[in-house]
Amino acid sequence: MRQALAYFEQLKDSQDAWHVCAEALAKGIYSDDHVKFFCFQVLEHQIKFRYAMLTAVQQQLVRETLMTWLQSQLMNAQPEKTFIRNKAAQVFALMFVTEYLTKWPKFFFDILTVVGLNPRGVDLYLRTLMAIDAEVVDRDIVHTAEETRRNTLIKDTMREQCIPSLVESWYEILHTYQHSNSELTCQCLEVVGAFVxxxxxxxxxxxxxxxxxxxxxxxxxxxxxxxxxxxxxxNKGMDPIDKTKLVESLCQVLQAAGLFSIQQEEDVDFLSRFSKLVNGMGQSLIISWSRLVKVSDMKGAQDTLQAIESKGPLMLQLLAHEDDDISSNIIGFCYDYLHILKQAGSTGAAYGQ
Known part of the structure; x- marks a missing residue:
C-alpha cells in the first residue's frame, strides 16, 4: 500500500501525468473508485500548482475533459460515490477560480447547458457551487492578499454577469424537486443560504x-x-424598516403554520434550528430598532419595538426548553432584549415605551 501511495505521489509530479489522468476520466477507462479519485487529485495538483506551465491547447483540453466527464455522469447507470463527486466539484471550483475572469467567463452557462434539470447533473452543479463558496467566500479560510483581491473581483464579476441566472436555476431546482427529491432540495437550500x-x-x-x-x-x-x-x-444587512417588515411577514406565516406552538414539537434537532432562526429574527429587529432610534425615526422605532416585544413569549418558551442546544441558541436575543428594555426604560416614551 505504501509503495502504491509513493508511486502515485511520484506520478503527480511527472510532466504528463495530468494528460494520462484527463484521458482516463474523459473516456471512463477505469472503474476502480480509488483510481478515479486519484485521477481527479492529479488534475487538482496540476491546476493548483502547475497550470501556467500548460499551453493554451493543453488548458483547453483540461476544460474539455471536465465537461466530457460531467456529460458522462448524466448517462451512467450508477452515480459516482459521494467522495468522487465531492473531489470532482473541488476540481471544477479550482478551474472556475483559475479561469472565470480570463478564459472561461461562460463557466456556469456551459455547466447549466449540460446538466439542465437532470438530477445527477444538478447534484454535481450544486456541489460545485458549495466548493466555489469554500474557495471564494468562506471567511474561515485564510487567504493571501492576492487571493483576497482575486476573490473580490470574482464576486463583483459574478454579481454583474451571472448571479440572476444562478438564482433562477436555484428556483427551478427547488420548484422541480421539492416534492420528489429531498436530498437535491436540501442541497439547493444550502447553496441559497451560502450565497445570500x-x-x-x-x-x-x-x-x-x-x-x-x-x-x-x-x-x-x-x-x-x-x-x-x-x-x-x-441575517443579511438591509434597511431597518424593510427588515422589520420582512421579519414580521415571516413570523405571521410561521405562526399560522403552528410553528410557534413549541410544546407540540418533539423533534429537538428541528427546534434547535428553529431557535437559531428566532434568535436571528430577534437580534435583527433589535439592530433595526437601534438604527431607527439613532436617526430619530420614532414611528419606525415604536413599530419595531412592538415587533420585538411580540416575540417575548416565544423566546421564553425556547429559553425554558430542557434541551441545552435549543435554550442556548436563543440566549443572544434574550441578552439583547434585556439590554434594550433598560435602554427604552431610561429614555422614556419617546422610544416607544
Whole structure:
C-alpha cells in the first residue's frame, strides 16, 4: 500500500501525468473508485500548482475533459460515490477560480447547458457551487492578499454577469424537486443560504422564493435546511424598516403554520434550528430598532419595538426548553432584549415605551 501511495505521489509530479489522468476520466477507462479519485487529485495538483506551465491547447483540453466527464455522469447507470463527486466539484471550483475572469467567463452557462434539470447533473452543479463558496467566500479560510483581491473581483464579476441566472436555476431546482427529491432540495437550500450573504437580497427575499421556503418549513425532511436558509436571509444587512417588515411577514406565516406552538414539537434537532432562526429574527429587529432610534425615526422605532416585544413569549418558551442546544441558541436575543428594555426604560416614551 505504501509503495502504491509513493508511486502515485511520484506520478503527480511527472510532466504528463495530468494528460494520462484527463484521458482516463474523459473516456471512463477505469472503474476502480480509488483510481478515479486519484485521477481527479492529479488534475487538482496540476491546476493548483502547475497550470501556467500548460499551453493554451493543453488548458483547453483540461476544460474539455471536465465537461466530457460531467456529460458522462448524466448517462451512467450508477452515480459516482459521494467522495468522487465531492473531489470532482473541488476540481471544477479550482478551474472556475483559475479561469472565470480570463478564459472561461461562460463557466456556469456551459455547466447549466449540460446538466439542465437532470438530477445527477444538478447534484454535481450544486456541489460545485458549495466548493466555489469554500474557495471564494468562506471567511474561515485564510487567504493571501492576492487571493483576497482575486476573490473580490470574482464576486463583483459574478454579481454583474451571472448571479440572476444562478438564482433562477436555484428556483427551478427547488420548484422541480421539492416534492420528489429531498436530498437535491436540501442541497439547493444550502447553496441559497451560502450565497445570500453577498448577493443582492431582493433576488431571494421576494414573494415567490420566500413563499416556497415557508412551504418547506411544513415538510419534515426539508424544514431544518429551510430554517437555516431563512436564518441567512434574516441575517443579511438591509434597511431597518424593510427588515422589520420582512421579519414580521415571516413570523405571521410561521405562526399560522403552528410553528410557534413549541410544546407540540418533539423533534429537538428541528427546534434547535428553529431557535437559531428566532434568535436571528430577534437580534435583527433589535439592530433595526437601534438604527431607527439613532436617526430619530420614532414611528419606525415604536413599530419595531412592538415587533420585538411580540416575540417575548416565544423566546421564553425556547429559553425554558430542557434541551441545552435549543435554550442556548436563543440566549443572544434574550441578552439583547434585556439590554434594550433598560435602554427604552431610561429614555422614556419617546422610544416607544
Amino acid at each position: 450573504s453577498w448577493i443582492d437580497l431582493s433576488l431571494i427575499a421576494n414573494d415567490r422564493f420566500v413563499n416556497m421556503l415557508l412551504g418547506h418549513m411544513s415538510v419534515e425532511v426539508l424544514r431544518e435546511e429551510a430554517c437555516d436558509c431563512l436564518f441567512e436571509i434574516v
